[in-house]
Amino acid sequence: MSQWSIIGKGILTPDKFIKKAGMVIDDGIIEKIDSHSSFTVEADGIIVPGFINSHDHLIGNYYPKVGNGPYENWLPWDNDLKSSPIYEERQQIENRDLYLLAGYRNLLSGVTTISDHIPHFVHEPFLDIMPIKVLRNYALAHSVVSFALIWGDDISVEYQKAAKEKVPFITHSGEGFDDETIHDIDTLERLGALGEYTVLIHGIAFNENDIKRIKKAGASVVWCGDSNMFMFNKTANIKLMLAYGVNVCIGTDSPMSGGENLLHEIKFDRKLYKKLFNEELIDETIVRMITVNPSYAFKLSDHGSINPGNVADFVVISRTEDNPYSTVVNAQLEDIALVVINGKPMYGDSYYKRLFDYHKVKYQEIILRNKQKIVVGDLSGLLRRISKIVGYKKEFPFIPVEFDI
Numbered sequence: 466m467s468q469w470s471i472i473g474k475g476i477l478t479p480d481k482f483i484k485k486a487g488m489v490i491d492d493g494i495i496e497k498i499d500s501h502s503s504f505t506v507e508a509d510g511i512i513v514p515g516f517i518n519s520h521d522h523l524i525g526n527y528y529p530k531v532g533n534g535p536y537e538n539w540l541p542w543d544n545d546l547k548s549s550p551i552y553e554e555r556q557q558i559e560n561r562d563l564y565l566l567a568g569y570r571n572l573l574s575g576v577t578t579i580s581d582h583i584p585h586f587v588h589e590p591f592l593d594i595m596p597i598k599v600l601r602n603y604a605l606a607h608s609v610v611s612f613a614l615i616w617g618d619d620i621s622v623e624y625q626k627a628a629k630e631k632v633p634f635i636t637h638s639g640e641g642f643d644d645e646t647i648h649d650i651d652t653l654e655r656l657g658a659l660g661e662y663t664v665l666i667h668g669i670a671f672n673e674n675d676i677k678r679i680k681k682a683g684a685s686v687v688w689c690g691d692s693n694m695f696m697f698n699k700t701a702n703i704k705l706m707l708a709y710g711v712n713v714c715i716g717t718d719s720p721m722s723g724g725e726n727l728l729h730e731i732k733f734d735r736k737l738y739k740k741l742f743n744e745e746l747i748d749e750t751i752v753r754m755i756t757v758n759p760s761y762a763f764k765l766s767d768h769g770s771i772n773p774g775n776v777a778d779f780v781v782i783s784r785t786e787d788n789p790y791s792t793v794v795n796a797q798l799e800d801i802a803l804v805v806i807n808g809k810p811m812y813g814d815s816y817y818k819r820l821f822d823y824h825k826v827k828y829q830e831i832i833l834r835n836k837q838k839i840v841v842g843d844l845s846g847l848l849r850r851i852s853k854i855v856g857y858k859k860e861f862p863f864i865p866v867e868f869d870i
Contacts, residue, residue, distance in 0.1 A: 467491060467492045467493070467808070468489065468490065468491040468492075468496075468502050468503075468504070469489075469490055469502055469504040469505070469506070469808075469820075469823065470487055470488060470489045470490065470500065470501040470502040470504070470505045470506070471487055471488060471490070471505070471506045471507075471508055471512065471781075472485075472486070472487030472501060472505060472506070472507050472508065473485075473486065473487065473507075473508035473509075473510055473511055473512040473781060474508075474509070474510060474511050474785060475511045475512070475789060476488065476498065476511070476512045476513075476771055477511055477512070477513045477514075477752070477771075477789045477790070477792075477793070478514070478770055478771045478772065479513065479514060479749070479752050479753060479756050479757060479770065479771075479790070480757075480770065482511075482789045483498070483499065486498065486499045486512075487499060487500065487501050487505070488500065488512070488771065489501065489502050490777040490805075490808045491808075492808065493776065493777055493807040493808035493809070494774065494775070494776060494777055494808065495771060495772065495773055495774065495775050495776075495777050496773060497773060498771070498772070498773060504823060506817065506819070506820050508781045508802065508803065509783060509802070509816075510781045510782050510783040510784070510785065510800075510802050510803075511781070511782055511785060511789055511792055512771065512779055512780070512781055513752075513756075513771075513779060513780050513781075513782060513789075513793055514756045514757075514768075514769055514770050514771050514778065514779055514780070515575070515576070515577025515578065515768070515778030515779050515780055515804070515805070515806065516574070516575045516576045516577060516727055516755045516756065516780065517576070517577070517578045517579070517580075517714070517755055517756065517759035517760065517763070517765075517768065517769060518571055518576045518578070518579040518580065518715075518716055518717055518727050518755075519580050519664075519687040519714035519715060519716040519755075519759045519762065519763075520580055520582060520666050520687045520689055520714075520716025520717065520718055521567065521571070521579055521580065521581055521582070521716060521717055521718060521719060522581065522582055522583060522718070522719045523563070523564050523567035523568070523579070523581045523583070523588060523599070523719075524560055524563050524564065524567075524583060524587060524588070525555075525563075525719035525721055526563060526566050526567035526570055526719055526720055526721075527551065527554075527555040527558075527563070527566075527719075527720065527721055528551075528720050528721070528861050528862065528863070529551065529721075530695060530720070530721055530722060531545060531546045531549045531551055531552065531721050531722070532545055532546065532695060532696060532722060533545060534695065534696045534697060534698065535696065535697050535698040535699070536641070536696055536697060537641055537642055537643050538610070538640060538641025538642070538643050538646050539608070539637065539640050539641060539696070540612060542696050542722065546721060546722075551721075554855050557854050557855060558851055558854055558855070560587075560590075560591070561590075561591055561594070562847060562850060562851060564588065564591040564594075564595065565591075565594065565595070565596075565842070565847050566847065566851070566861070566864070567581075568595040568596045568597050569596060569840070569842075569844050569847070569864055570720070570726055570861070570863045570864055571597050571726065571727065572596045572597050572804060572811060572812050572840070573726070573798055573801065573812065573833070573840075573863070573864060574726035574727045574728045574729075574798060574801065574863070575727065575728065575780040575782075575796070575801045575804060576597055576726075576727050577597055577598060577778040577779075577780070577804065577805075577806045578597065578598045578599075578600065578759075578765065578768060578778065579597060579598070579599055579600065580599075580600045580603070580633075580635065580664075580687075580716070580759075580763060581599050581600065582605065582635055582637075582666065583616075584605070584616045584617065596811055596812070596840070596841050596842055597806065597811070598778075598806060598807075600633075600763055600765075602630065602632040602764075603627070603632050603633045603634070603635055603763070604617065604623040604624065604626045604627035604630075604632060604633070604634040604635070604662075605617050605623060605634065605635045605636060606620050606623055606634075606635075606636040607636070607637060608636055608637040608638065608640065608646075608649075609636060609637075609638050609645075609646075609649040609652050609653060610643075610645040610646055610649070611645060612645075613637075619656075620636070620652075620653070620656045620658045621656040621657050621658055623658070624656070624657060624658035624660065624662065624663070625657075627662040627663075628660065628662055631662070631764055632662065632764055633662055633663075633664045633685075633762060633763045633764055634658060634662045634663050634664065635664045635666065636663075636664070636665065636666065637665075637666045637667055638650070638653070638665040638666060638667065638668060639665065639667055639668040639669050639670040639671045639675070639701070640666070640667040640668075640669060640670075640697075641669065641670060641697065642669075642670055642697075646670055647670045649665075649670070649675075650671065650675040650678055650679065654678065659678065659679070659682045659684055660682050660683065660684065661682065661683035661684065662684075662764070663682065663684035663685070664684070664685045664686075664687060664714075664762050664763070665679065665684060665685065665686045665687070666686075666687045666689070666716070667687070667688075667689060667692075667693060667701065668686045668687075668688075668701040668706075669693055669697055669699055669700060669701050671686075671701060671702065671706075673702075673705060676702070676705055676706055676709050676711060677709060679706075679711055680709045680710055680711050683712075684711075684712075685711070685712040685713070685714060685758070685759075685761065685762035686701065686706060686711055686712070686713050686714070687713075687714045687715070687716045687759075687762070688700070688701055688703055688713055688714065688715050688716070688734060688754070689715075689716045689717065689718040689723055689730075690715075690730070690733055690734040690737045690738075691717070691718070691723045691724035691729070691730055691733045691734075692717075692718035692719075692722045692723035692724070694737065695722055695723070696722055700737065700741070703734075703738060703746075704738070704741075704742045704744075707750070712758050712761055712762055713754055713758060714754050714755070714758045714759040714762050715727070715730060715731060715734060715751070715754040715755050716730075717729075717730045720861075720863060725862050725863040726798070726863045727755060728796055728797065728798060728801075729863075731751050731754075731755065731794055732794065732795075734746070734751070735748075735751060735794065747790075748788060748790035748791045748793070748794040749790040751790070751793075751794050752790045752793050752794065756769040756770060757769045757770055776807060776808075777805060777807065777808035778805065778806050778807065779805050780801060780803065780804050780805075781801075781802040781803035781813070782796050782800050782801065782802060783800050783801075783802040783814070784796060784797075784800040798833060798834065798865065799833060799834045799836050801813075802814045802816075802817075803817050803820075809824050809826055810824060810826055811826075811840070811841050812838065812839070812840045812841065813838065813839060814836070814837065814838060814839075815830065815837040815838065815839055817839070818839060821839060826841060827841065828840060828841055829841075829842065829843055829844060829845060831844060831845060831866045831867070831868075832866065832867040833865055833866050833867075834865055844864070844866060845866065845868045848861075848864070848866065848868045849868055849869070849870050852870045853870065858870050
């Protein structure tokens, strides 16, 4: 019963678009393209790779945003956050529920895999209950500067670990304008930590020489435009990075500084690019920033694209436009018709109940923006539980689901 197939209006791989195509999934793996099996689902939309959110802090998923920038670096924002009433409210909620909230926030926007920038011991107790996949294998540092939080071992040790295990080394870098932060790339080079396994979050302070060295090293950069503008009123020079061929990914950061979800983020970033550089950031480039580019950055060679042998993580988008890449970038939450992770349905329109039943996946019926949806787990119960703890009906714009308290 593990083999099944799905046929849609087309498949965006994303290297190419195959019209009116389908694929066979067997034991969580994409077996064949443009074929079908005995159990077939017809999708009213296009099939695209599952989105990869390249930066978030899942324990920090709450609302609304907090801050009074622009700031010089991350530290004064963190101080403002932790002295705010909304942070005090968030602290009442169990970490387990904050992680579940973050999981659903991402799932509903088509995210199948996420990079949670946090020490392993913080999120490991919750990974097996999450409705999406959270990156498990990585080395890390909070940031490069002397006032960084103590996450992991020394930077050089963490990078050596990453290179040995062929996993990413992830760190905030270039996040601000103080005398230390502007020299982050110098520091990383001196410590032997700028290489093909390095994933640099934000990069606001990177100059042209920094960008050249990042490209030469084969490192990746994660762009979080909404969070950057909120905290610093400035973002990374993405145009220059693309010109030099740097591998650029997109992340949301947490909603306490960043955008509502990944669908919001890619639209925000497209508008921001147009405003800053007076030219369009083409939709194909954006789609690659949430699929194949992060698959390289995080060393997930079997993720980020729809090809035989890859993990069956994909999304069906119900809206259709002449340009399939524009279909992805312009999609709204209600357009996410189906999310499949490891070959099993996790969220979608009620139309797909048959698929959930075929896989014996337990689901809950919900209403999202007047549309009937089904989702794994107990999302409504989670929202009611949070509301009860904080003492009022707590609603989140990134989970616009109807629920009673």
